[in-house]
Amino acid sequence: MNKKLLTYETTQAYLASLVPPREPELMEMxxxxxxxxxxxxxxxxxxxxxxxxxxxxAKSVFELGSGYGYSTAWFAKALKENGGGVVHHTxxxxELSQRARSHLVKLQSADVVQFHVSEAVEALQRTDSPFDIIxxxxDKQAYPASLPIIKEKLRSGGLLIIDNMLWSGRIFDKSDISPATIGVQEFTKQITQDQDWIVSLTPMRDGMIVAYKK
Ligand SMILES: C[S@@+](CC[C@H](N)C(=O)[O-])C[C@H]1O[C@@H](n2cnc3c(N)ncnc32)[C@H](O)[C@@H]1O
Known part of the structure; x- marks a missing residue:
């Protein structure tokens, strides 16, 4: 292996370069x-x-922590191509919720999005389930406490996708005892040790776990 060529930077830039052309609105976001x-x-x-x-x-997606709707836009695009459904933006x-709505209107995807201005885990708890994808x-310190609720709300055969599982490398720093770093480490331990999930972590960007609920 040529470690000078195969670096984090070259790999991430390469992965991004493989994404097909997308809507100008997504690129503006x-x-x-x-x-x-x-x-x-x-x-x-x-x-x-x-x-x-x-x-x-997937026909039903629940997002926890949706910002101004960039991740929502990708799920909404998939659902529309799948024949419809609902993505919950939380x-x-x-102000972020309003901005997300405006982007999704421009992307002609707002008809499949339901907007919640709320703490996200509380919104998940209140919303009828099960979901195909969560x-x-x-915020990373809240990851461990969210897992039991997510597990209850996801259908068997559904996918849990979790961002920032490499946490910019901070998970490898034994001296980092910040609540966010501990949250990512604790969550990873919980889900990988639970026999009800099949879990993989892909080192794309900041690390994404995809977990299949058996
Ligand atoms: C990392 S950003 C989201 C980015 C978005 N998923 C995307 O990729 O386009 C997380 C957003 O969720 C909000 N947030 C964090 N924790 C939250 C919580 N527990 N409930 C609701 N919103 C939360 C943050 O303020 C921020 O706007």
Whole structure:
């Protein structure tokens, strides 16, 4: 292996370059994230979520921590191509929710999105289930407590997708005892030790777990 060529940077740039051309609105959302340092999942992970949702013919997706709707837009695109359904967008900030709505209208996907301005796990608890996919991107210290509720709300054969599972490398730093880092480590331990899940972690961008509920 040529470790000078096969670096994190070259790999991530290559993965992003493989994503097919996409709507200008999605690219504008990416440019905004880049300029303002807003943590969206980016094109490679977005396209991966879209692929997974198409593969299992998902009709119902619940997102926890949706920001201004970039990840939502990829799921919504998949659901429309799957013949319809609902993506639940949840964020606790009214302004972000409004911005997400405006982007999704421009993408002609707002008809498959339901918007919740709320703490995301509470919104999940209140919403009729089961879901085909649950996507988790909330504050990392809240990951461990969210797992039992997610497990209850996801159908058997459904997918849990969780972002930031490499947490910019902080998971490898034994001196890092911040609540967010502990949250990611604890969540990873919980889900990989639970026999009810089949779990893999892909090192795309900041690391995504895809977990299949048996
Ligand atoms: C990482 S960003 C989401 C990015 C989005 N998933 C995307 O890729 O386009 C997380 C967003 O969820 C919000 N958030 C974090 N924890 C939350 C919670 N427990 N309930 C609701 N919103 C939350 C944050 O304020 C932020 O706007």
């Amino acid at each position: 990416e440019a905004y994230a880049e300029k303002h340092d807003f943590p969206i999942i980016g094109p490679a992970c977005g396209y991966y979520c879209y692929q997974l949702a198409r593969m299992i013919h 964020v606790w900030d009214e 996507f988790n991107d909330i």
